[in-house]
Amino acid sequence: MSEDLRARLRAGDRDAFAELYEQHARAVHLHAHRLTGDWSAAEEVMADTFLDAWRHRARLEPEGGAVLPWLLGMATNKARNARRGTGRRLAFLSRRPAPEPVPDFAEETAGRLDDARTLDAVREVYGRLRRAEREVLALCVWSGLDYAEAAQALGVPVGTVRSRLSRARARLRRLVEERLVEERLADESEGRAEGRGEPSPGRGEVRRGDAFAALTLTDFQEGTSR
Known part of the structure; x- marks a missing residue:
């Protein structure tokens, strides 16, 4: 089916392209959001990705299995450009008067995980990873590509x-654990300032670091796709 879809796409079959969009638009959109951190930018990345897919359909290899790695590879490049553009816009806006504050509704999505603080910590530190680490995590962990497919998408061996993913996982875990420790110390300090003690975890209670270690792939997908 995949090779047939490839052949139809290369031949300019519009129905095949519509099928491609229906199958993978959501995956491309979520991947773009994980790399840009902005839903509006992700929409643009997704649109540009499928536009380029149609324009450059002849470059699609006639054989090679799933088409998703090809799409996510283009989306990754588009997201890089989007982040650079965002950086330039932020530099410009930093010289402008600050706008009126608007409500932040991000916390509403955190309740989808049992440990909301861990998810918040993952979100906070994810942007501190190197670009290559963010990309390989987005492809292998959240988009579910295997090593070969991710290599195809990134154009690397x-x-x-494998090495990038191992380093990215280790660094993400370390950053999250450090962030959770910082929050715990801040809570204890606040508790002492208010004259109340910080209760120690009870028997059988899951510590925050353990909760992070127990997060499954489904947890990450659900938590980052809302």
Whole structure:
């Protein structure tokens, strides 16, 4: 089916392109959001990705299995450009008067995980990862590509994907654990300032660091896709 879809796309079959969009638009959109951190930018990245997919359909290899790695590879490049553009806009806006504050509704999505603080910490530190680390996590962990597919999307050897993913996972875990410790110390300090003690975890209670270690792939997908 995948090779047939490839052949139809390369031949300019519009129905095949519509099928491609229906199958993978959501995955491309979510991938773009994980890399840009902005839903509006993700919409633009997704639109540009499918536009380029149609324009450059002849470049799609006639054989090669799933088409999603090809799409996510283009989306990754588009997201890089979007982040650079965002950086330039932020630099410009930093020289302008600050706008009126608007309500932040991000906390409403945190309740989808049992440990909302862990999810918040993941969100906060994710942007501190190196670009290559964010990209390989987005492809392998959240988009579910295997090493070979991620290598295809990034245009790097499979071994590079393996090493990047290992480093990215280790660094993300370390940053999250450090963030959770900072929050715990801040809570204890606030509690002492208010004259109340910080209760120690009870028997059988899951500590925040353990909760992070227990997060599943489904948890990450649900938590970052809302």
